[in-house]
Amino acid sequence: MKRVTLTGLVGSAAVVCMSGSALAQDKTVVTVWDQFFSDAPNALMDSFVAEFEAAHPGVNIERNVLDTDAIRATLPTALASGSGPDLFYYDAGPAFLGPLVDAGLVADLSDEYETLGWDELLVDWAVERVTFNDRIWGVPNEIEYTNVYFNKNLLDDLGLGNLIVSAAGNENLLTLNSMDDFATILTAAKDSGLVPVSFGNRDPGRGGHLFSYFLTLTAGKDFVDNILFGDGTWDAPEVVAAWELYKQYNDEGFYTPSANAISYDEGNALFFNNRAGTNITGTWLVADVMDQVADPESIDFLLLPSVNDDLPLSAAAGIGSTFAISESSDNKDIALEFLDFIMSKEAGQRWLEDASIVPPIADLNSQDFDLSPMMQRVVMGASLPLSYNLDVVMPSEWNDAMKSGTQSLLDGSSTAQDVAKAQQTAWETAKSEGRIWKAK
């Protein structure tokens, strides 16, 4: 009697838990795991899916929207065990897509790039980010780069609005004549009781963006290329100089006090609420600026000038993530067709207009699109000779050395030399273990 009851209990528990899973399907089901959890991109993906399904009556696309932490925790094991999705949207780079490629879990798309014309359609440097060992493994999306938002009204109040100038050769982009001008602005902001740079570094990846940006300004892309693909090292003086700049801003009191205890959102909120003069972050924030600032007209962004006159106007850039297809998928053709659909020039316009996402599609006539002036500027900047936003192209231990550095430099528990050295050590380890990005 007792035994029967027990079995019944366990059994019914099982039924309760599993109900609603497996239902019979006649259609071909293509599973997609993506990270478009913000409202606008999420809605756009939904309409892409609906349209594609309407055009392909036999196909059913099932999206599973995960946030970044969740997909990083699940996707590798799911793919390795054969229970993964057909198509996924995942971070590129040696810490994320790299191991999946090495384990043979990702479909090689090099031939499809030619047959589908993606090699012509997509921006080269973005494609390079999903290239490992001379083969192409994904379709990148979301071109992003670092920038500096500023509050025009606050700057005018300080009488420094005139320091902002048009970039030489690209009058649609704003910049400064020198980094000294930037320091002048920050000092004035500080003296007037504002937070000069709203900076939340509780998630230290944010400080990593600053470092990538500063390294772009002090050393440039070629220097980084020489480390990534040549024999350059991370403990070089240029790297130390970038860290010194990062630390100097801290010592001068330019950052939010206790930045390590402040989240990225809180840092942004300081800026959105007119309590900070500038915000050094990236173009991914444009949509939120338009949404959350009471007077979006008062906000604009500029690109910092290089420290060295030989270096071009640039910024640290990366792709948000990349679409990739599971090697063991039975539905590669449909997945490819879907990718082709959402990466067309028509779709590109919608990525921009509806989701404020810059797709890596070359020669979009974006000036004809219905975009905010700031979004127009973002598109303009995307064609500059951009450098690397390092976290997405570097192995995890190197990233850890960088992130730890951004935090320990703020409370003085390490020096610029320490951090650069730790980066080099991590780099050598990763290199010796083959855990680095080798595009060629």
Added chain:
Amino acid sequence: MIERKQLNILLLHVLLTFFALATLFPILIIGLMAFKTNNEIFAAPLRPPDVWRFSQIADAWVQGNFKTYYLNSIMVSVPTVLIVVSCSTLAAYGLVFARLKGSRIMLGLFLLGLIMPLQAVVIPLFHLQVALGLLNTHFGLVLAQAAVGMPFGVFLMRSFMSGLPREIIEAARIDGATDVEILRRVVLPISTAPAMTLATLQFMYSWNDFLLPLMLLQDPEMRTVTLGLFYLQGGTYTLNYTMISAGVLITSAPIMVVFFALQRQFIAGATIGAVK
């Protein structure tokens, strides 16, 4: 003399009330935040809100998807409690009364589960659930939580049964009763109190569990209340003190109500296992 004693008592009450308020202070201050706007919190964190915005709790309930999370938590914790209580009652009877050879070894086996840190098994557990197709299912989480709760359940029920007079059992056996009958007619009726204690405690554990849901449930629609609350705090690029504090209220208020209603059970549960 009596007056002095009364004065002492009064002083004790003053001190105890002070400590009680200090204990509740963190919760109260966050409770306050739930009714303020983000701007109010930003401008003056400690001041009461100009207007009490009860609608914010409702908004957080909807935006935070708490209805789904509550249902999920129930779908997980109820079966877990049933499995742990029933299985560990059976096992405890087996270890104490069923004349099983090697029962000391079995006990040691369960003891291992009691001292082992959960973090030591999460990686293989994760891969196991993937292999069995249990990842992202509530059933998988139920099995994992039940496995984690089992050693404690067995110990609690065993220590209770060890305290029962053996004569009753032997008498029933001499009367020709089988083990199943003894369990059902003799042991179960007097085991309801420890079983309830175990159920309360297991429910609390399952409801509050963080690591296993974090590992095993990636689909946002599957999240439990605790996990849902954790994910409230980031990832959207928006500042959400109000949401977080409303979420804190939403998740803790029910458990506080249950706690104060069943206080004796909770406290007995949390301490009895430890004392034995």
Added chain:
Amino acid sequence: MQSKTYSSSKAFDEGRRKKALALIGRYALFLGPALLVYLPFLLYPLVQTFVLSFHEWNGVSEAKLFVGLDNFRRAFDDDIFRISITNNGIWVVASIALPMFFGLILAVMLSKVQTGQRVYTGVFFAPVVINLIVVGLVWGLIYNPLVGPLGQFFRAIGYPQLAQGWLGNTSTATPAIVLAGNWTFFGFCTVIFLQGLRTVNPEQIEAAMMDGAGAVQRFRYVTVPALSNQVTLLVVISVIGSFKVFDIVYVMTKGGPSHASEVIATYMYWQSFENGRQGYGAALAVLLTLLVAGASIALVSLRERQN
């Protein structure tokens, strides 16, 4: 006679077989259900962790590379592992000292009041029940340099330099989390001590009073020795809990800044799931298990020797 012996021995065999079958049946009936859940979902993974700790594995590659004791050797050279162990040590010491001290004081006070004892106990015990994610979020807001009441307080009393981000500083992050953790434990100590105080023999206290012992001496020589069992118990619980601590650290700082508040459990989690070194993570898990097991056995045998 002989045939009788033969038949009885046959009956004996038959009986033994029946008995053995019955034993297996009882095993299956009583221990079966518990083991069916416990063995595959807890013990088997533990064995696998042990095996994995001798390998290097990134979690996706097909091959796991056998590396012998390398992972363990690596741990002893690992600065962050050293920080983690030290922090676990801080947790142990602080969780024994602070909550037990306050718990004892509150229990003594509670034992002297009749009215409201239940309400006070409930309030002190409430933080024990609250889930650690809530605790982490609540205390995270308390410590928040922008909006937290602690910063407000320091600014109000004229020490604005103390209104800093306690969780964002490498030297204060761990103490700040430990304090929040202790908040969830002192009520438990209070209840345990209160139960212990009920067993203190009033006659002993009266005898001590007759001998002219003051309140402090009575407390020192009568009450405290009577509570030795409770003290041992709470020490055991604090030590085990302090080694296993994970949730609250993960929610408040994820082990940061710069790994300064890392404990073994969070560091193991980080190595396994964010740094892609699941073999090393498994080795850390094994070390953690050994530490907890060792500490538990030592403390329990100490307790038994006491009794």
